[in-house]
Structure formats: structure tokens, C-alpha cells
Amino acid sequence: MGEQKGLTIQGNMATALGAKLCRPDVIPAYPITPSTLFPEKISEYIADGELDASMIRVESEHSAMSACIGASSIGARTCTASASQGIALMHEMLFIASGMRLPIVMAVGNRALSAPINIWADHQDTIASRDSGWLQFYAEKNQEGLDLMILAFKIAEDERVLLPAMVGIDGFVLTHTVEGVKVPAQEDVDEFLPPYEPPHGKLDPKEPMTFGSLGTPEYYQELKYDQVEAMDKSPEVIDEIFEEFEKEFGREYNRITPYKCDDAEIILLTMGSMTGTARAAVDEMREDGEKVGLAKLTVFRPFPGDLLKEIAGDAKGLAVVDRNISPGFGGAVFAESAGIFINEKKKPLMKNFIVGLGGREIFKKNFKEMYKKTKKSVEKGSVDKMVEWINMDEKVMR
Amino acid sequence: MSEKEDKEMFASGHRMCAGCGEGIAMRTILNEAGPNTIATVATGCLEVTTTAYPQTSWEIPLIHSAFENAASVASGIEVALKQMDKKGETNIMSFAGDGGTFDIGFQALSGMFERKHNVTHICLDNEAYMNTGIQRCSSTPYGASTTTSPAGKFSIGEDRPKKPLARISAAHDIPYVATATIAHIKDLKKKVRKALDADGPALVHVFAPCPTGWRHASNDSVELARLAVETGVFVLWEAEDGEICDLNITHKPKERKPVGEYLKKQRRFAHLTEEHIEKIQKEIDEKCEQYGF
Known part of the structure; x- marks a missing residue:
């Protein structure tokens, strides 16, 4: 195992760094307080040549999640960041991401929902997405924010799960608060999280498929059952991956x-x-x-x-x-x-x-x-x- | 589609209404694009009639996700393909109806144009929300009776003019914008090809009559598209690199027919009086003068 470098950073930097270590291909994002530093850091990593990825500076959170869905459906590792009204605006697309079994990861700066407008810590934004079929992780501190990003990709992409995941860090209390974190070495993360290859096909002209079909009453319930069963069976996978992470990186996680x-x-x-x-x-x-x-x-x-x-x-x-x-x-x-x-x-x-x-x-x-x-x-x-x-x-x- | 290929890219057996203009458009467009194409489609008639699980009419990879985001999903695909070292030879197309383009999908479309994604957006325009049952939309023309703009004692039907989508699109300074119809197939194919070959975003706005919504005979769809052009209701043009002031009229009718010939074939206009028709004619005359014919 490589050395874990110590850094003293804000929560958004921790989740951005966690994402970077996972080598995402495409990051569509729209700025929103208190998670804005995430896309800023990702942009910097790309601008400085530290990350080989493409940002899409979309015109709304709805388009951010839509572009994540497009990118993920051709097999790209995809993530974004959002909060509050942004998650509310992409609400529709959250259900579609999980229904299409796309392992998109979202870093969230948990924030209250309007009205009255309020930018501070609150779990209402992600709780309102409870039924969207996403895995939901919540961090106590910045280290957990960083680690949970890596864990979220690993769990989401596991063939037994194949569901999107969100990692919540509390607005300002974590997003803007500086704490010490240990940063896993890139080669160790590469080993922990191999490149993503969709196990059940992707959009590819060599093998044309239709994604997002109309599910009539004859099929809808069974397709939903499959999706929910994956969620229901995921605790076993989560425990297994938490354990693997602890062995590799020395930090314990439990549900x-x-x-x-x-x-x-x-x-x-x-x-x-x-x-x-x-x-x-x-x-x-x-x-x-x-x-x-x-x-x-x-x-x-x-x-x-x-x-x-x-x-x-x-x-x-x-x-x-x-x-x-x-x-x-x-x-x-x-x-x-x-x-x-x-x-x-x-x-x-x-x-x-x-x-x-x-x-x-x-x-x-x-x-x-x-x-x-x-x-x-x-x-x-x-x-x-x-x-x-x-x-x-x-x-x-x- | 090259002459040698005989595989249709848009399979028959879909569930479109008899005489649907979209079906004619789709067959032409997908055959022109060919197999090395990935498409997104907005929720709407095209989607529900061609993708009912476990069947599909699409012989190319297709993704449908929601109503307003065909262009955003296509943006994600385009960037991901570029990022993941693909050769860039794959056409990326987004398809939506007029609702999914003019109205609810307009923000996503404008974003896709502005970010200069190499995506061709096809708008299949049947001038109302047909999939939900003929509700008015910003593409609905003046005077059309729809279920949410019904003609009545105090109503002429739709009381506002059609939103100039293609001109607004061209104002984004994108490489290619064109209007086309299902009656001018060679012209449509040529424009789709130009759009796909453009280095950046493109829009082809396709006029596609809807027998169900316009209440015309199902064998009149192509004729109505032709009449729309010959009366000046729908003008065929293209604009390259946002040269909107210098747009190229691609088909100029030799002698414009009176608009009544077009309107009287459709029951959505059946309530219009001669005075109404005169007013519409006057507006068309003014528009055509602007376009230079």
C-alpha cells in the first residue's frame, strides 16, 4: 500500500479529491451553493492536467443529470455535484438514472430547500430523493466524504448493485470547513476500483440497443422489482466492499x-x-x-x-x-x-x-x-x- | 443510406397513426444517417410509438429518458465519446417533437447549441402536443383549434403566431440550421447530411403533418406539407454559421398559392371565416416579403 498523504482541506475539496482518485471520464455539473467548490476543483484538476476527464458546464442541474445519463449509457464513469434546489430540479432524472441502472455518483452539499431560501445544512434535499432509487451515504467528517466517494463508485458499479449513489456532506459544516484528511495513493485506488465496463451493454453502433423503452403494464412491475431487488440485496455488497476498503486503506466503515x-x-x-x-x-x-x-x-x-x-x-x-x-x-x-x-x-x-x-x-x-x-x-x-x-x-x- | 445498403434503419411495425408525417421523416432521416449513429429521443409520439418494450423500431443505439432533455443527454454522449478516445465518426443525434424542442426542451437545446456539441437535433414539428391529445404549444399556428385553444364563440382557436424556432436556433451562431418537410424528401436528405457533416451543433426543423391532430385525411399528409411550402405557410431555408441575415431559401414556389387551399384541407381550421383567412394571408404575404419572395 502506498503512503496516504495528509492534507488539511474543506469538505468539497475532499469529495472532489475522492472523485478525482476514481478517474471519472465525464463530469457534467452546474454550480450551486454549498457544493460549488466541487466542480471548481474538478475544473482545476483538468486545467492543470492532473485529471484526464471532460467537464460539461451545463445550463441547469436537470441537464447535468441528463448529461450524466447520456455519458454513463455509453460506458463512461460519470459523476456530478449538487445540493438543495439543484437536486430538486434534477429529481425527475434521479429516478431515470436508477431505473436505467446507471452507476452515476453525486457529491452533495446537503442544504435546506426553499422557501424561505436558505443555503445552510439540512438533509431535506437528499431525503426528498429517498424514493428515487439511489444509494445514499452521509458523512460525519471530511475524511468520510473523501472515502465515501471512492466507496460509492465501487459499490454503484458492482454488477450485483448497478445503481447510482449520492454522498452527502453537510452544507458549510463540512463543505466549507477545513479538516485533516488522509489521501489514498492513486495506485491503490486504481487497484481498488478498476475501470468501469458496463456488464449488460451500452450504447454502441456495433450492437444497437434501445435504452429507456416504454414499459407497459405487462412489464413495468417486473422491471421495477429487479431494480428494487438490487437495492435490497446491496447491503451484502456494501459490507463486503467496506471490509475490503478497511483492509486496503485502514479506515472502518459500517452502514x-x-x-x-x-x-x-x-x-x-x-x-x-x-x-x-x-x-x-x-x-x-x-x-x-x-x-x-x-x-x-x-x-x-x-x-x-x-x-x-x-x-x-x-x-x-x-x-x-x-x-x-x-x-x-x-x-x-x-x-x-x-x-x-x-x-x-x-x-x-x-x-x-x-x-x-x-x-x-x-x-x-x-x-x-x-x-x-x-x-x-x-x-x-x-x-x-x-x-x-x-x-x-x-x-x-x- | 447509400444505394448499396438495403437495411432500413427505421423498422416497420411501429405504432404510428396512418399517415403520420413523423414516420416518413424518420425513415428518411435515419437511412441518411446510417448505422454509425447514436440517438436520443424525447418523450412524445415518436418515442411511445417506436420503443414499447420489448420491441423497437430503431436499428441504431437509442436512449430515451425524459421529455425536455434530448439535447442534454446527447451532450453527455458526445462528450463521453470524445473523452473515451473514439474516432469521432459516430453521428450523435437528438430527436424531439415540437413540444420537446420549442417549449419544454428549449433550454436544453439552447445549452447544447451554446456549448457547441457536435450534435444534430431533429425537430419533428406537428404543431401541437399530439401525444397527450392535441394541446397547443408555441409551435401551434394562429387560428388552429386545439384541445387547449379550442375555437368557440369567443375564441379563434390559437391566438398567437408560431414561435420562429429555426431563426432563434440560427441566432445561436451554430454551423447549420435548416427547415425541411416530408414532401421534399431529396431536400430533407440533403439537409440532414449537411447537418451531420457540420462541425458542431445543427438543427433540422422538419414540418410533419399529423392527420389525427390536424384532422385531415391520412393520405393528405404529404400534400399538406407541399401546400404549406407552396402557400408560404412554411418556408424552406438553410443558414450556415449563423448567417441568419443571409439565409438561403432552398425552395421558392414559382407562384404562391392562396393560403385557403392549405387551411381548408384541415378541420383544425374549419371554423375560420373568410375574414380570418384574409388576415392570415396578409401575415403570410408580409412574412414572404421579409424572406424575399
């Missing part, structure tokens, strides 16, 4: 990573950059003798229900922390977690906390409050309020 969960009575379930703060809060509460643990969700799609059951099945309470909201119900991670336990006899009592929308800060004290509220419900044996919003400013409310 969900437990922290101090073994004897924990109450577990906090988090996703993205908030996890670092939650971990610090857990450490402090542990010092105070509280039996609290933390589970970090790295893979949201496919949802790792199997691991969540293992980690939290014996706990008394599960506090699911969502940086997104589905109006009329609650957070998406909560809805999925609750769904996973529905047929289990033994399950934790669950509460949902909505935090950090539109870049609202999330403090250690907020996690302590969530813990206390969950503990209270556990002691009472019932939940009064299933979904609670945390760190609200009464002065702003009317």
Missing part, C-alpha cells in the same frame, strides 16, 4: 456504527456531521453515569434495519434525530426506524427529534435534552409527544 451501545439503555441515532457533537455529549453523559449510547447512520439507502435491530433492539429507548422533516408525520430516519421495529416483540420506545433545519446549530446540550426527554418517556413507559422540535427560539415564534 450503522454503534458507539458505547453495548450496555446503553437509551441510544441516540444520528446522521451526518451532528454525530461528532452527539458523541461528545454521550461521553459527558457517560461520565455522569448515564447509560447512553450513539448509533451513527452512514448508509440511509438501503436502510440498515438489520443492524439497527441488533444495535438498538435491547435498548429501552431510541431517540431518532432527524435533520429533515416530512410535514404531516415527522423525520424520515424516525419513520424508517419505527417501521423496522414494527413486527418485533422486543423494541425500544421511540422518540423523534427534529433539529438543525436550515443550518440551525446543534449543541451538546441539545443531545442531552433529547436523552433526558427520552429517558423520561422510558420511565413513564409511554410517549406523550412522538415528534419534538429542538432548539427552537421562542422569540422568533409567534
Whole structure:
């Protein structure tokens, strides 16, 4: 294994560097805060001769994803970057990319959706794409952003998966924050991720095929089933590739990573950059003798229900922390977690906390409050309020 | 298609309506382009009638993804082929109807032109959203009754003129823009060839009558396309390198026929009075004067 160079860089640079190490052929991209540095860095790599690839400076995110689909369908390794309104604009094309089984990778600077317009951290943009058939990864820190880009290509292109993947890093909290990262050597990434060759054909005049046919009621359901089955079976591939990555590069990844969960009575379930703060809060509460643990969700799609059951099945309470909201119900991670336990006899009592929308800060004290509220419900044996919003400013409310 | 080749690139057995102008156009265009071609197609009549799984009418590689993005998907293909060291001999074409070109696909088309991708875009113009059931579009001509611009006591039908798509395209300063019809097959073939041979983006705007939407006899499609040119309703021209001020009229009718001959064959215009027709004639006369005939 080659030496892993240490760099101190912003999150967008980490995902761009991760992408560069994967030697993409075509990168169609449209700038949007907070992920703009990604296409800027890729442009620089190409301009300086560090990356042999073509950028397409498209006129919209819809065209960015459309051009990714075109490029990927002739067998190019393709990626892009976007956020928020950009992902909303390409929403239609996300479903088409997955339905056509094209392993496109997208780096996301997770950001809130308008209105009101807001450029700060929030998971609503990718959560709103939950049902688009993309694998979804969320990074806690810049190192994970870099590594997950490499992992995303490897998993997406695996013949057993062949689905597009998005890697989310929280807007500003990670995208614009400088952190130390270790950069795998190019030759090691080349070995880990061989060149992409579509296993089931591509657009090629020598062997003409029609892609994107009209799927009538006689065929549509079976074609969808195939696609969903690939997603359902992907955890096995993801675990295998995470393990291979750890062996090669020395960093461990899990679909969900437990922290101090073994004897924990109450577990906090988090996703993205908030996890670092939650971990610090857990450490402090542990010092105070509280039996609290933390589970970090790295893979949201496919949802790792199997691991969540293992980690939290014996706990008394599960506090699911969502940086997104589905109006009329609650957070998406909560809805999925609750769904996973529905047929289990033994399950934790669950509460949902909505935090950090539109870049609202999330403090250690907020996690302590969530813990206390969950503990209270556990002691009472019932939940009064299933979904609670945390760190609200009464002065702003009317 | 060279004379020696006898393989049709657009297979029969598709599900187009009898007399569909698009079918005639597609057979001509794909045979001219030949087998070394990759195409994208927008959602619409052409797509639904030719790609129902597990069949296809396309003997060349084809990708359909959505309505508004045939030109963007083609952009991705063109760049990827160049990047991946292909020789650059493959034609890249995008196909869309008038809805997918004039309206919802216009942004993607303009982007493809501006970025100078070597893509030929074919617009098959039947002057309304026919696949969804004859709704008006910015290509619908003045006076046409459609399901969303119906003629009525207080309505003449479509009350705005047709958007000048080909002229707007030429204003992008792209290497080649042409208008063509399904009645002028040699002219269409020549223009498709020029578009494919151009070093950069090209547009061929093909006038393709629709018996279902225009409500004319299905054996009148070619005749209507001819009449459109002979009455001056649709002008055949080409412009190279964005020379829009100097566009070349490729077919000048010797004597222009009155527009009524064209309008009266179509029930979408059946409600028009002689006064309406006079007004339309006047507008055509002015337009033809601009074009120099």
C-alpha cells in the first residue's frame, strides 16, 4: 500500500479529491451553493492536467443529470455535484438514472430547500430523493466524504448493485470547513476500483440497443422489482466492499456504527456531521453515569434495519434525530426506524427529534435534552409527544 | 443510406397513426444517417410509438429518458465519446417533437447549441402536443383549434403566431440550421447530411403533418406539407454559421398559392371565416416579403 498523504482541506475539496482518485471520464455539473467548490476543483484538476476527464458546464442541474445519463449509457464513469434546489430540479432524472441502472455518483452539499431560501445544512434535499432509487451515504467528517466517494463508485458499479449513489456532506459544516484528511495513493485506488465496463451493454453502433423503452403494464412491475431487488440485496455488497476498503486503506466503515451501545439503555441515532457533537455529549453523559449510547447512520439507502435491530433492539429507548422533516408525520430516519421495529416483540420506545433545519446549530446540550426527554418517556413507559422540535427560539415564534 | 445498403434503419411495425408525417421523416432521416449513429429521443409520439418494450423500431443505439432533455443527454454522449478516445465518426443525434424542442426542451437545446456539441437535433414539428391529445404549444399556428385553444364563440382557436424556432436556433451562431418537410424528401436528405457533416451543433426543423391532430385525411399528409411550402405557410431555408441575415431559401414556389387551399384541407381550421383567412394571408404575404419572395 502506498503512503496516504495528509492534507488539511474543506469538505468539497475532499469529495472532489475522492472523485478525482476514481478517474471519472465525464463530469457534467452546474454550480450551486454549498457544493460549488466541487466542480471548481474538478475544473482545476483538468486545467492543470492532473485529471484526464471532460467537464460539461451545463445550463441547469436537470441537464447535468441528463448529461450524466447520456455519458454513463455509453460506458463512461460519470459523476456530478449538487445540493438543495439543484437536486430538486434534477429529481425527475434521479429516478431515470436508477431505473436505467446507471452507476452515476453525486457529491452533495446537503442544504435546506426553499422557501424561505436558505443555503445552510439540512438533509431535506437528499431525503426528498429517498424514493428515487439511489444509494445514499452521509458523512460525519471530511475524511468520510473523501472515502465515501471512492466507496460509492465501487459499490454503484458492482454488477450485483448497478445503481447510482449520492454522498452527502453537510452544507458549510463540512463543505466549507477545513479538516485533516488522509489521501489514498492513486495506485491503490486504481487497484481498488478498476475501470468501469458496463456488464449488460451500452450504447454502441456495433450492437444497437434501445435504452429507456416504454414499459407497459405487462412489464413495468417486473422491471421495477429487479431494480428494487438490487437495492435490497446491496447491503451484502456494501459490507463486503467496506471490509475490503478497511483492509486496503485502514479506515472502518459500517452502514450503522454503534458507539458505547453495548450496555446503553437509551441510544441516540444520528446522521451526518451532528454525530461528532452527539458523541461528545454521550461521553459527558457517560461520565455522569448515564447509560447512553450513539448509533451513527452512514448508509440511509438501503436502510440498515438489520443492524439497527441488533444495535438498538435491547435498548429501552431510541431517540431518532432527524435533520429533515416530512410535514404531516415527522423525520424520515424516525419513520424508517419505527417501521423496522414494527413486527418485533422486543423494541425500544421511540422518540423523534427534529433539529438543525436550515443550518440551525446543534449543541451538546441539545443531545442531552433529547436523552433526558427520552429517558423520561422510558420511565413513564409511554410517549406523550412522538415528534419534538429542538432548539427552537421562542422569540422568533409567534 | 447509400444505394448499396438495403437495411432500413427505421423498422416497420411501429405504432404510428396512418399517415403520420413523423414516420416518413424518420425513415428518411435515419437511412441518411446510417448505422454509425447514436440517438436520443424525447418523450412524445415518436418515442411511445417506436420503443414499447420489448420491441423497437430503431436499428441504431437509442436512449430515451425524459421529455425536455434530448439535447442534454446527447451532450453527455458526445462528450463521453470524445473523452473515451473514439474516432469521432459516430453521428450523435437528438430527436424531439415540437413540444420537446420549442417549449419544454428549449433550454436544453439552447445549452447544447451554446456549448457547441457536435450534435444534430431533429425537430419533428406537428404543431401541437399530439401525444397527450392535441394541446397547443408555441409551435401551434394562429387560428388552429386545439384541445387547449379550442375555437368557440369567443375564441379563434390559437391566438398567437408560431414561435420562429429555426431563426432563434440560427441566432445561436451554430454551423447549420435548416427547415425541411416530408414532401421534399431529396431536400430533407440533403439537409440532414449537411447537418451531420457540420462541425458542431445543427438543427433540422422538419414540418410533419399529423392527420389525427390536424384532422385531415391520412393520405393528405404529404400534400399538406407541399401546400404549406407552396402557400408560404412554411418556408424552406438553410443558414450556415449563423448567417441568419443571409439565409438561403432552398425552395421558392414559382407562384404562391392562396393560403385557403392549405387551411381548408384541415378541420383544425374549419371554423375560420373568410375574414380570418384574409388576415392570415396578409401575415403570410408580409412574412414572404421579409424572406424575399
